[in-house]
């Protein structure tokens with residue numbers, strides 16, 4: 001479970017504010033979800049595990065501010081879920097959603113590949129990753145032996161920042 005300070009740091013990095021629409025991947029017991037809801041965001045939480053999804057639904061009860069979707073994020077059709085919500089919230093001007101997540105380690109590269117190109121839906125993506133994964137994805141440069149196609153991809157699609 002994340003502590004409150006880390007949740008606040010994730011939300012501050014994403015500039016989460018009232019009225020935002022946020023994709024949270026793997027809410028677990030819902031500690032980050034609680035902080036996002038308290039900040040006034042509408043949260044779409046995608047949770048693969050049936051029991052954790054039920055736990056989060058039970059924890060927050062029925063509220064328009066939270067939609068828990070029991071699905072594997074790597075199979076989740078982001079556009080069909082987010083575009084209607086964003087349209088509803090946009091009031092005539094284009095609105096973008098944000099991704100804020102303490103990401104399950106095993107899907108980090110896949111999620112980056114899946115979501116980074118969605119600049120039509122998301123304006124910012126803040127992911128908590130293990131140090132090793134964060135540095136591998138964001139800090140490898142063309143001068144280092146660790147430089148891989150995923151780094152070209154990340155450099156192309158983002159202005160990345162690593163907070164340690």
Ligand SMILES: C[S@@+](CC[C@H](N)C(=O)[O-])C[C@H]1O[C@@H](n2cnc3c(N)ncnc32)[C@H](O)[C@@H]1O
Nearest residue numbers: 001002026027028029047048049072073102104
């Ligand atoms: C790192 S924890 C998240 C902890 C949570 N943010 C918290 O503060 O307590 C991982 C969560 O991601 C979920 N998860 C793992 N793989 C997933 C996937 N492919 N799609 C969606 N959720 C996934 C797990 O079931 C678990 O609840």
